[in-house]
Amino acid sequence: MTQDGPSKTPPAERAVPPLLLPEALGFSPQLLLDDIINIANSALLDGVSGMESYLQKWSEERADRLGSEWDNTQEVEQGLVSFQTLLEHHTDLAFDFFEAWSLRNIFAVPPDLPLVLPHQEGLDLTLRSEREQELMDENAELRRRLSEQKQLKRIQTKALHAITNRERRSAKRLERLSFLDTPALDVSAALPRKLMAMHSAVSNLPPMDPETIAALAQFQETDSGKRQWETSKTGYLNWAVGQLLSRAKAREGGGEVEGMTEQAAEIGQAEQLRQAFEITHGVRNDLENAMQMDTGM
Structure with a gap:
């Protein structure tokens, strides 16, 4: 059957x-x-x-x-x-x-x-062997790229953890050094520039003649232990005017042209001295402010 x-x-x-x-x-x-x-x-x-x-x-x-x-x-x-x-x-x-x-x-x-x-209705599912091989190769290439992307992601994740740890350590170090970030340091940072300006101003002063040197040597100090030009700006100006008047009286016998020339020279020297005094006074104020800030801390 x-x-x-x-x-x-x-x-x-x-x-x-x-x-x-x-x-x-x-x-x-x-x-x-x-x-x-x-x-x-x-x-x-x-x-x-x-x-x-x-x-x-x-x-x-x-x-x-x-x-x-x-x-x-x-x-x-x-x-x-x-x-x-x-x-x-x-x-x-x-x-x-x-x-x-x-x-x-x-x-x-x-x-x-x-x-x-x-x-799948209406689709052409007949493939040539060459086309099928191309698709297989493309699939293999995509798999390779995907594997590389996964590996790159692992490397980036590891690097991100390392960077995060470094950032955390840097933040701790910055916190330990935060006491150095004070206004006194800002003032101190400007002192070298002002000292160089003061040095340049003093270097550009004309040389002192023997009469001025002798007058300075014979000048009496004030009650506070400072010379007149060291007490204040007013004292310095009074001293400079007195020197100019004394020199003018000593040279009254000279000609009018010679007197005008000497007065112009004296005025130029006085202007340079005034500029040097202002620069020195600014540096002194900055130093005093820095000392006060250090004392307050």
């Missing part, structure tokens, strides 16, 4: 696209068959466990009736092992046939049956 059915179709003609059928069904046929086999094996183990409990109970009751001389625990264990082995053998054999038959008949698509999914 012969049977005409799908099982007689050669395996080569029953080839199923490996990805198209799971996409159409929404699940993998192989995984479904594996789940069925696992459920059957679990039921087999439950049956063996139930048989073991029954035999242990039967063995204990028989030992109570016959006394302690009867003990066949080893025979019960050997029988359970043989029973489990026999069940597993028949189960594996039966489900091997079931799996092969299902893949050849239930989950098989004839080659003359076009299988087109709704979202």
